[in-house]
Amino acid sequence: MSRILFDSVTKVYGEDILAVDEFDLGIDEGEFLTLVGPSGSGKSTLLRMVAGLEEITDGEIQIGDTTVNRLPPRNRDIAMVFQNYALYPHLTVSENMAFGLKRSTELPSGEIDERVEEAAELMGIGDLLDQKPKHLSGGQRQRVATGRAIVRDPAVFLFDEPLSNLDAKLRKHMRTQLQRLQQTLETTTIYVTHDQEEAMTMSDRIAILNEGTLQQVGSPRQVYNRPENAFVAQFIGSPSMNMFVAELDRTGDRPRFTGDIEVDVSERRAESVASHSNADQFLLGIRPEHIEVHERATSESVPAYVDIIEPLGSNDLLYFELEDGIGVDGVVAEDVDIGADEEGDEEEYKVFIEPGSIPNRYENGDTPVYLTFDTEHVHVFDPQTGENLDNERLSATESRTGSAKGAGD
Ligand code: ADP
DSSP, rough: OEEEEEEEEEEETTTTTEEEEEEEEEOOOEEEEEEEOOOSSOOOOHHHHHHTTSSSSSSEEEEEEEOOOOSSSSHHHHHHHHTTTOOTTTOOOHHHHHHHHHHHHOOOOOHHHHHHHHHHHHHHGGGGGTTTTGGSHHHHHHHHHHHHHHHHSSEEEEEEETTTOOOOHHHHHHHHHHHHHHHHHEEEEEEEESSSHHHHHOOSEEEEEETTEEEEEEHHHHHHSSBBBHHHHHHHSSSOOOEEEEEEEEESSSEEESSSSSOOOHHHHHHHHHOOOSSSSSEEEEEEGGEESSSSTTTEEEEEEEEEEEEEEESSEEEEEEETTSSSTTOTTTTOOOOHHHHHHHTTTEEETTTSSSSGGGGGSSSEEEEEEGGGGGGGETTOOOOBBBHHHHHHHHHTTTTTOOOOO
16 A cells, blocks of 8 residues: 655657656555546646556656566556456466566465465355356456456556446446445555546546646545536536526626626625726536426516437436527637537536426426526636636635535545
8 A cells, every 4th residue: 555646757659749748746655546537637647657568758757665666566566457357368367466475486386276266255256266257257357467466465546447347327337336445455555547436436536638738636425516627517416507608797686697698606706706807708607407498488587499318217307498599609618628529519418307296298408498607616717828717716605504524635
């Protein structure tokens, strides 16, 4: 068990492919930290630098108190589990699990056998020890690969998308199993995934990467409730946060965001937003669970047209369009990535509703429904920098209510 420290770690491939840019992060002893981000954001590169499979261009990585930049992989006391399992096909499960230990230690074979049996027991594969990998299912191979890591009793576990090749049900099951295992062994763990749901459900803390740059690190609840920028806001949470455009109008009795949506805000909040940004227009982010849908208009509501209603079981997901919406295109600066998915459908707005609460006839899109927004849960982002202009208020609210206990920075 060891802490891990990244100090301004940079990786450049070839002449000019900047894969990781001055990455700073400390991981505590026994912590389960997930690196999450879209494909190509630098997650595997970071993990491979910890493992010693990739040279560090600049900066320093420490495991425990040792700077490992120049240490060969076998001297780093780590065990890595890959997506493709990397088992030796001609060896049995037990030989696969023992292989690393036999090569790297002087342990007597009796002790090695004992460790293999213990790890196999932990992974629930005790009855497969004499099988060859080709006779195993994907889930069983994954368990063997993890078992092989446990046998080494390393200071650090490194997981690189270990569950990607499994079907959805097995993946969920293995998530829980890996999480429990990590809690039992208390081995410092870095887990890489592109799947934000996996990151949210498994980790103590999540580090979110985009284009080689660390966007935010925090507990699952913290990054969900207090995204530091528009990228994190959209990347974390499924379905993703809706983004609207509005101006801050301070000419009336009360300050009000007005544009795609209408939201009243307090004088203090308007002041705070205005003091943090010179923008004329803002991005307002609001999660699908913080919008209410009504059949009748109110003084606060905006009309919206139902695209489709998708039953999800415990609630329905209603997709809507706005009447003459401004849309985020042209408002967000070109170099600000707001994390909208690849199809570019960032303007596909969504809201959760009670099953059946909005009749299907609205789906023809002729008759509007009316939306109101929970002001407290509207995030305000600067469209030029992507920065969340509201985080001070959110953190103040959280510490008052104690809802983010243990999630301090
Ligand atoms: P992720 O794991 O988040 O998908 P990677 O760490 O694999 O991202 O890649 C980060 C960036 O580095 C990408 O732009 C990728 O194309 C580039 N890259 C990764 N490996 C190499 C390599 N061996 N040679 C050149 N470029 C690479």
